[in-house]
Amino acid sequence: MYIAIEWTSAAFHAWQLQADGSVSAEHSSARGVNSVSNGAFETALRQEIGPWLGEARAILLSGMVTSRTGWIESPFVMVPAGLPDLLAQAVRQDIDGLPTLYFLPGIARQIPVPDVMRGEELAVFGIGNQMPGLVVLPGAHSKWITTDRGRITDIATYMGGEVLNLLKKDSLVSRLIPASYEPHPDAFERGTRFALDKSAMPGGVLQRIFSARSLVLFGQLEPAEIADYLGGVMVGSEIAEALAGIPQPDSIAVMGTSASAVAYRTAVEIAGIPSPILASSTVSAFAFLAAELQKARI
Numbered sequence: 001m002y003i004a005i006e007w008t009s010a011a012f013h014a015w016q017l018q019a020d021g022s023v024s025a026e027h028s029s030a031r032g033v034n035s036v037s038n039g040a041f042e043t044a045l046r047q048e049i050g051p052w053l054g055e056a057r058a059i060l061l062s063g064m065v066t067s068r069t070g071w072i073e074s075p076f077v078m079v080p081a082g083l084p085d086l087l088a089q090a091v092r093q094d095i096d097g098l099p100t101l102y103f104l105p106g107i108a109r110q111i112p113v114p115d116v117m118r119g120e121e122l123a124v125f126g127i128g129n130q131m132p133g134l135v136v137l138p139g140a141h142s143k144w145i146t147t148d149r150g151r152i153t154d155i156a157t158y159m160g161g162e163v164l165n166l167l168k169k170d171s172l173v174s175r176l177i178p179a180s181y182e183p184h185p186d187a188f189e190r191g192t193r194f195a196l197d198k199s200a201m202p203g204g205v206l207q208r209i210f211s212a213r214s215l216v217l218f219g220q221l222e223p224a225e226i227a228d229y230l231g232g233v234m235v236g237s238e239i240a241e242a243l244a245g246i247p248q249p250d251s252i253a254v255m256g257t258s259a260s261a262v263a264y265r266t267a268v269e270i271a272g273i274p275s276p277i278l279a280s281s282t283v284s285a286f287a288f289l290a291a292e293l294q295k296a297r298i
Contacts, residue, residue, distance in 0.1 A: 001018060001052075001056050001057065002016075002056060002057055002293065003049065003052055005062070006063050007063045008119060009063075011028065013026075013028040014048065014052075015286065019291075025052070029048060032064075033063070033071075041065065041070070041071035042071075045098075053098060057100075057293070058101075059102065060090075060102050060104060060289055060290065062122055064119065066091075066105070066106065066118060067106075067118055072093055074105040077089050077105045077106070077107050078109065079153050080152065083289065086121070086289065090104050091103040091105075104289075106118035107121045107152055116155070117155055120143050121152060122282045123137065123255055123282050123285075124145055125152075125285040126285040127253075127279070127280045128284060130278055131147050131149050133146065133147055133149065133250075133251075135253045136254045136255065136264055136268075138255070138264045139161055140162040143156070144157075158242065164234045168227055168230065172213060176216055176226055177223060177226045182224060183228060184228040187225035187228040187229040188228040188229065188231055189266075192232035192233070192267045193236070193270060194208060194211070195208055195240060196239065196270070198240070205241075209230070209233060211233070231263060232267065235267040236270070249273060250273075251273060251275065252274075252275050254275050
């Protein structure tokens, strides 16, 4: 039996994997890397899945636990990179009383400037043979990932989600937003279309953000619509920036079913690009790596 762990900044998720790739047990908690004090990762691991440890042949770890602020820092594999590359460059650690630990690397690019990810790559590889050419993982720091259907070939990170949260929390615009929130999908669509329409106004997202205030001042936008309008402006601007200078893709796959993922998928379709819903399983990517360890008799 093998153990696979996705240990992010905010959460811990572990699976027991049998040799055939099947999951025999699963455990999750809110004990993310950021909540582990004084580097006590071994203690945290034992507290989370202690009963599993005696049966496991090895443990695969991915996510921020492998970062500079985590347990053991692993390197970045440079694009293009596939699943076998992650295992080839994993950092092995042997600790008394524990199965052998494999800290999987993240993936990075160097040109035109460095960009990185840790953990998200397993979600992309978890799509399997249906891996699309362009994948988006929405969030505070959204990842736009290009593939050649088998390997990740490029990464671009957009901080639109974090900027949007700051704008809604502490900015000139936020002072007009009511304390209670109700969804306004028409306002989101309006903001998205305004961001995508470069003929409507020169410039980019910085000028368009102010419209969330000026439209209200002239009675053309309700204060209750500001949050969703701004969301559309930010996501639409991200799409426009990500696609600038490249041929329009046949489709853009947005990962997940969260509210953020639904908003991104809506915005992509407003841009006139199909956005298929694809099944992904991080654990299936782990299962492939565990099978490789099995072949190597580890």
